[in-house]
Amino acid sequence: MADTQIQVGLFQVNGPVAQPGLSEQANALRAKLRRYDHEYYVLDDPSVPDSEYDRVFRELKALEEANPELITADSPTQRVGGAPMSELTPVRHRIPMLSIETETDITPQGAHNFDARVRKKLGLLPEDAPIEYAAELKFDGLALSLRYEHGLLVQAATRGDGEVGEDVTHNIRTIRQIPLQLHGTAPDVLEVRGEVYMSRPDFERYNARQREQGKPTLVNPRNGAAGSIRQLDPRLAAQRPLSFFAYGLGETNGWNVPPTHAQVLDALHAFGFPVCVERTVGLGPEALASFHQAIAAKRDQLPYDIDGVVYKVNRLGLQRELGFRSREPNWAVAHKFPAQEEMTLLEHIDVQVGRTGAITPVARLKPVFVGGVTVTNATLHNQDEIDRKDVRIGDTVIVRRAGDVIPEVVSVIKERRPPGSQAYVLLEAIGHLCPICGSHAVRLPEEVAVRCTGGLFCAAQRKQAMLHFASRRAMDIEGLGEKLVDQLVDGQLVTTLADIYHLDLATLAGLERMAEKSAQNLLDALQKSKQATLHRFIYALGIRNVGEATAKDLARYFGKLEALQAADAEALQQVPDVGPVVARSIAEFFAEEHNREVIRKLIDAGVQWEEGEGQPASSGKLEGKTFVLTGTLPTMSREEAKERIEAAGGKVSGSVSKKTSYVVAGSEAGSKLNKAQELGLSILDEAGLLGLLAE
Ligand code: NAD
Numbered sequence: 001m002a003d004t005q006i007q008v009g010l011f012q013v014n015g016p017v018a019q020p021g022l023s024e025q026a027n028a029l030r031a032k033l034r035r036y037d038h039e040y041y042v043l044d045d046p047s048v049p050d051s052e053y054d055r056v057f058r059e060l061k062a063l064e065e066a067n068p069e070l071i072t073a074d075s076p077t078q079r080v081g082g083a084p085m086s087e088l089t090p091v092r093h094r095i096p097m098l099s100i101e102t103e104t105d106i107t108p109q110g111a112h113n114f115d116a117r118v119r120k121k122l123g124l125l126p127e128d129a130p131i132e133y134a135a136e137l138k139f140d141g142l143a144l145s146l147r148y149e150h151g152l153l154v155q156a157a158t159r160g161d162g163e164v165g166e167d168v169t170h171n172i173r174t175i176r177q178i179p180l181q182l183h184g185t186a187p188d189v190l191e192v193r194g195e196v197y198m199s200r201p202d203f204e205r206y207n208a209r210q211r212e213q214g215k216p217t218l219v220n221p222r223n224g225a226a227g228s229i230r231q232l233d234p235r236l237a238a239q240r241p242l243s244f245f246a247y248g249l250g251e252t253n254g255w256n257v258p259p260t261h262a263q264v265l266d267a268l269h270a271f272g273f274p275v276c277v278e279r280t281v282g283l284g285p286e287a288l289a290s291f292h293q294a295i296a297a298k299r300d301q302l303p304y305d306i307d308g309v310v311y312k313v314n315r316l317g318l319q320r321e322l323g324f325r326s327r328e329p330n331w332a333v334a335h336k337f338p339a340q341e342e343m344t345l346l347e348h349i350d351v352q353v354g355r356t357g358a359i360t361p362v363a364r365l366k367p368v369f370v371g372g373v374t375v376t377n378a379t380l381h382n383q384d385e386i387d388r389k390d391v392r393i394g395d396t397v398i399v400r401r402a403g404d405v406i407p408e409v410v411s412v413i414k415e416r417r418p419p420g421s422q423a424y425v426l427l428e429a430i431g432h433l434c435p436i437c438g439s440h441a442v443r444l445p446e447e448v449a450v451r452c453t454g455g456l457f458c459a460a461q462r463k464q465a466m467l468h469f470a471s472r473r474a475m476d477i478e479g480l481g482e483k484l485v486d487q488l489v490d491g492q493l494v495t496t497l498a499d500i501y502h503l504d505l506a507t508l509a510g511l512e513r514m515a516e517k518s519a520q521n522l523l524d525a526l527q528k529s530k531q532a533t534l535h536r537f538i539y540a541l542g543i544r545n546v547g548e549a550t551a552k553d554l555a556r557y558f559g560k561l562e563a564l565q566a567a568d569a570e571a572l573q574q575v576p577d578v579g580p581v582v583a584r585s586i587a588e589f590f591a592e593e594h595n596r597e598v599i600r601k602l603i604d605a606g607v608q609w610e611e612g613e614g615q616p617a618s619s620g621k622l623e624g625k626t627f628v629l630t631g632t633l634p635t636m637s638r639e640e641a642k643e644r645i646e647a648a649g650g651k652v653s654g655s656v657s658k659k660t661s662y663v664v665a666g667s668e669a670g671s672k673l674n675k676a677q678e679l680g681l682s683i684l685d686e687a688g689l690l691g692l693l694a695e
Contacts, residue, residue: 022063026070029060033076044227046219047413049398050307051339058104078326080162087232088166091157094251097143097193098162100310101328103335108289114311114333115285121322121330130284132314134261135291136247137278138334140305141197142226144168145250146178151186153179158229162327168229171237172196177244179272191250192268198224199303200403202241214384214448219410220341220400221305243304246273260314278302281314292335299337299372300403308336337372340402343413344368346395349380349424353436353460357544358449361386361426363397363409371401378407382448383426390414392421426450436460439594444544446581455542456497457594463489465542469497473548474540475529475607479522487511498601501526532609534561541599544585549653552646553577554586560611561599565590620649621695625661627652628676631669633686641686644693656681664689 036053040046046053057076064071071078080099103110118131143159156172157165172178175196182190198206198221206224207217218224228240246268249257258264262281269275280291288311295309313319313331322330345366352360361380368375378399380386389411391397396416401407427441427450434441439454452458456465463485470480480500488494493507503526508519532540535555539548546554557575558564564586572583589595627645629638629652636644641664642652656663656675663676664684676683684692 022067023070026060026063026067026075029056029063030072030075032056033060037076044223044230046223047411047415049339049341049343051342054102054104054339080159080327088168088230090160090164091155091167092164093145093157093160093162095191096162097145097159097165097250098324098329099327100138100332100334102308103333106336106338108285108292110333110335111285111288111292111311114335115288118313118322118331122318131318132260132281132283133288134265134312134314135280135282135288136265136310136312137245137276137295137302137306138308138310138336139195139197139245139247139276140222140307141195142222142229144172144194144196144229144244146172146192146194147250148182148186148190148192150188151182153181166230170234171229171231174234174238175242175244177242177274181272183272184270186271187252187255189251189253190255190271191252192246192271192273193248193250194244194246194273196225196229196242196244197221197304198228198241199243200305200405201303202243204405206240211381211385211448216388217385219398220402244274245276247275247310257316259316261312261316261319262314264316288335296337296372302403305340305402306337307340308334310334338369340371341398341400341410342368342370343396343398346391346393346397346409349391349393349429351426351430351435353434353452353458355461355464357434357452357455357458357461359426359430359434359441359452360449361424363391363399365397365399368399370399370407373401375399375401375407378409380409383443383450384448386424386426390423392417392424394418394421434458434460437594439592440588442588444581444584451544453588453592454594455544455589456598457592459495462495462497465497466494466500468542469540470500470529471540474536475532476525476536477522477529478525479518480525483513484511484522496598496601498598498605501530501602501605501607530606530608532607534559534609534611537561537607537609538564541589541595543589545582546586549651550578550582565596565599620647622648622650622692625650626659628654628656628660628663628672629666630663630672631666633664633666633689636686636689641689645689648693662689662692 033053033056036046036048036056040053060075061077064075064077080097103114105113115131145157145159145165146153147155153169153173155167156169157167159165173180200221203218203221203224210217218227224240225242228237228242231237246265249264258267262279265275265279278295280287282288282291292309295306299306311333313322319329319331324330346363347366348364350362350364352362354360360382363378363380365376365378380391389409391409391412394417396413397409398411398413399407400410427443430441432441433439434452434454437452437454437458437460439452439458441450441452443450452461455461466480466485466489467482469475470477488500493503494500503523505516505519505523508514508522509516533555535552538554539546539551553575554564558567567587569580569583569587572578572586573580622645627650629641633641645652653660656672656679658679660676660681662682662684663672664686665673665676666686673683
């Protein structure tokens with residue numbers, strides 16, 4: 001409080017005095033950083049993106065530099081971040097684990113700034129030789145110190161506050177990339193320092209699986225790695241896929257340490273540690289700047305997150321001469337890249353309808369520069385994800401864009417939420433109607449996605465619907481492929497499915513890459529497809545969850561399309577193999593008037609089939625028997641085997657269960673055969689099947 005009473009420009013005997021309020025300002029910034037540090041290092045649950053932390057950190061640093069009397073020994077600018085977690089055993093580092101100074105000028109100038117500082121510190125003149133540097137990547141994970149005694153891993157510790165870390169040996173042992181025993185002749189003591197991280201593909205896979213199971217996702221790979229390493233239960237750590245890169249040394253004993261950093265890394269590689277290949281040695285700042293540029297260009301393609309590159313003076317002798325400051329060595333710097341996570345305002349939530357009718361919520365953002373591009377949209381995945389993250393319109397959110405994955409809203413900064421905001425409910429926001437076609441939108445139980453039920457009618461699903469309709473097992477319209485469908489739909493030559501039957505030769509021949517002959521062939525194929533069978537037609541409609549086998553069951557059971565259309569979910573469940581989920585998607589499909597209209601138009605266009613198909617098929621000899629086909633049969637194609645089994649009244653199913661009557665196995669039969677053996681089912685070869693058919 002004293003400072004506030006002192007006037008600007010007043011000097012005391014013992015030095016300059018800060019301006020009124022500056023001390024409070026510094027204290028407020030420190031309090032903020034301490035809270036962020038605690039959330040980040042101790043709880044593994046940061047509330048703001050690193051870019052925001054770095055802004056506050058720089059603000060405090062600038063304030064302290066301009067007013068050195070404000071610096072306190074415990075200021076976050078003076079010491080390394082995390083206090084150890086109380087539940088884990090503390091480990092005192094024999095050689096402190098420091099941070100690295102950050103160079104925030106992301107232009108090549110950043111490399112020159114560092115070189116100038118190093119040269120100055122060494123008292124070099126411009127005419128003196130350039131310094132040799134090692135350049136490598138700055139991995140965005142968690143720092144580890146691994147202690148090996150006589151070649152065996154005896155302890156793994158986190159950095160903690162740099163002096164005291166946490167013992168995480170139990171979890172580190174689950175990481176396969178970390179050797180439990182060194183290769184070659186081992187020193188008495190070797191402490192290896194490096195970064196444990198989660199690769200981007202592992203992170204995406206892990207999150208996709210969590211999302212599918214309705215479980216919480218990881219915010220980013222760094223949190224994924226830090227959270228798993230600091231678990232108390234190694235089984236939890238073992239479930240998360242982690243990797244490791246070695247980048248330096250701690251204490252060593254009984255080892256002739258190589259003279260340069262680059263050679264140390266080579267030696268670590270020879271001891272059995274993964275060392276990243278993206279590294280170089282070069283002279284002077286130009287070499288560093290060009291490394292920075294080359295890595296920036298391939299950053300998106302790297303399978304792991306990096307937030308910059310690190311330059312280190314290559315000669316360990318020079319490193320010793322340069323020494324340390326409070327929290328950082330003088331011989332290294334981290335030259336940053338644009339942040340991959342930023343915060344911005346979520347202005348609105350829109351929805352997108354995908355090719356298969358899934359309605360996905362999309363965040364419309366106040367434009368923000370993240371991962372090297374300006375982002376205005378980010379996916380919110382689905383309602384469950386929105387609920388879990390509690391994302392609302394008007395929120396300040398953290399957006400992540402890394403690699404070529406589409407930008408994603410990863411979390412909300414709750415403390416910046418405006419008053420009076422409300423939870424977002426997708427179905428309500430769209431009034432339970434598809435925003436593209438106005439058909440009913442529903443969310444089936446057991447599904448995370450909200451879907452448009454107007455599959456045949458909806459413009460967003462038109463291409464997909466048409467391709468499926470034309471596919472070989474559906475209406476089998478040869479020549480109606482992807483390129484053609486794109487042209488027909490994009491050129492608005494067809495709007496509803498039935499329009500394909502009104503195309504004429506002149507229109508078709510006028511299309512790109514369409515000779516008159518192929519146009520005529522297509523017209524012939526269209527004409528031919530009008531003579532369908534009921535099950536093919538049902539399958540061709542593309543009803544969700546209705547594959548070929550179900551289409552056949554439905555055709556056999558109902559015999560007529562009208563009967564199928566009129567059936568409610570309960571009646572549908574009387575059909576063998578149709579459960580509540582399938583029944584509901586069929587009922588919802590036919591309840592949608594838009595779909596019925598398209599079906600009417602198809603019939604008006606001349607599509608027809610024989611009615612009463614397969615009415616309890618005159619009890620064939622395989623009636624009631626279920627077959628599973630696996631592997632390659634010597635003479636019959638799988639299609640042929642299937643047709644002959646079905647012609648004899650049997651059913652062919654895709655998966656083996658206790659209800660399977662026979663498994664027909666050819667060469668290279670896989671897991672289905674194993675399962676059949678486990679269940680003790682009857683297994684036939686082709687000859688056995690033919691025998692059964694001939695009986
Ligand atoms: P740092 O992570 O920026 O740099 C030091 C660390 O870099 C080392 O401990 C090591 O783990 C790592 N590293 C990666 N590659 C390396 C290599 N090749 N050679 C040497 N070291 C390498 O510094 P810090 O002190 O650990 O953390 C500060 C940063 O953490 C901030 O810039 C901020 O972005 C982030 N942070 C964020 C929050 C938040 O709330 N979001 C809070 C605290 C800290």
